[in-house]
Amino acid sequence: MFVKPFRYERADSLAGAAAMLREAGGSAKVLAGGQSLLPMMNLGVLDLETLIDVSHVEGARGVAREDGYLSIGALTTHGELERDPAIAAGQPLVAAAARWIGSSRIRARGTLGGSLAHSDPAAELPLAMVVTGATYDLTDGAAIRTVAATDFHESYFTTVLGEDELLERIRVPVLGPGWGWGFAEVSRRRGDFALCAAAALVRVADGRIVESRLGLAGVSERPMRMGAVEIAVEGADAASLAERIAPIEGIDPVSDVSATGEHRRHLARVLAVRALTDAVARGAAA
């Protein structure tokens, strides 16, 4: 199948892209790596008049360690997240999440900002951002507003981005001492979107969980923290984790061609246990 013709415009700055978006008035979308957008165009799921290519914009790519957090340009690719030494040292959960995405070809072109703006509820990076407590800087070319990851992702492929706003920078808090991470996923084929994915951060003292952050993707309209599970596992050690975690409440897994809702609900608990167990082991060793 070949895509219906559209207009291709190249922006040389995010402010320029914001101005083009305003001019297009809703008939345009931003093209970054294009690894989700162009398949959707090819399959005829999306029909747009204009794509505004920001992939050549300078200054919106790369990772810097700042005071207490990692500052990541929106055009940083998944492959760069996988291999960046500052991410490996500061928040390895982000690198682990990136490794689950597609194939190396897709990771070489797909961008962090693109994945977050696309906001697929089964995607790995929005989940990692929600669990780490990241914030996003959104720009319309004139002003920047900062939005928490938990507020940014609203529903299926829906975010709080305004019609003329773009993601510019993502701030991810650095993992503190005594914290460990875990990431677990099940998909139909290697590289597919998750049937369910779980990401966990835990602070461990004397082998027991003092504090935790657990999130799930693929089982709700957006990636979500599981506060009830976080409370339930307080004080647990690796051996008692599984018995502390009841069937997960507050999720709404759908049935589709890949899996039934019941199967996804089953995976939610299994993967929560796996991610938390790995996080406890890493936290105890940290």
Add this chain to the structure above:
Amino acid sequence: MSATDITVTLTVNGTPTTRTTGGHVSLLRWLRDVADVTDPKYGCGEGVCGACTVLVDGEPASACIVLAAQVDGATVTTAAGLCEPDGSLGPLQERFHEHHAAQCGFCTPGMLLCAHAMLRDADGPMSRDDIREQLHGNLCRCTGYTDIVDAIEDAQARGITR
């Protein structure tokens, strides 16, 4: 030329190539239907099967989900770029031939470029599992992959990267 046409110049297997066409045209369609470079294949159109794999400035890309206009100025290598200058099979292609690593041949151009990139970029010796892991983005519906893994393993043993 319509208002949405864009002129793109790519160096394809060493040959500078300039064509003017719609800005919406994918790199794959630009190569196959505009520039008559037909060794990359159209499989799935969503970047999953790997049949359209080409190297863009040396890095593997799914040409069906990259716009030609996005990569204007780039150097593009297709499987034919792995041939010897006289058009005969290159060393990696010879290994594929020797091991019967192609049956219908549709995935082969992508497999060759994926194999080339993994052999070139390997930090150390790759196990068969390592090779399979790196091939997971290239689907083959004929061979069961065994002969392809054999060919890549043999190329590695001989120090062949292209």
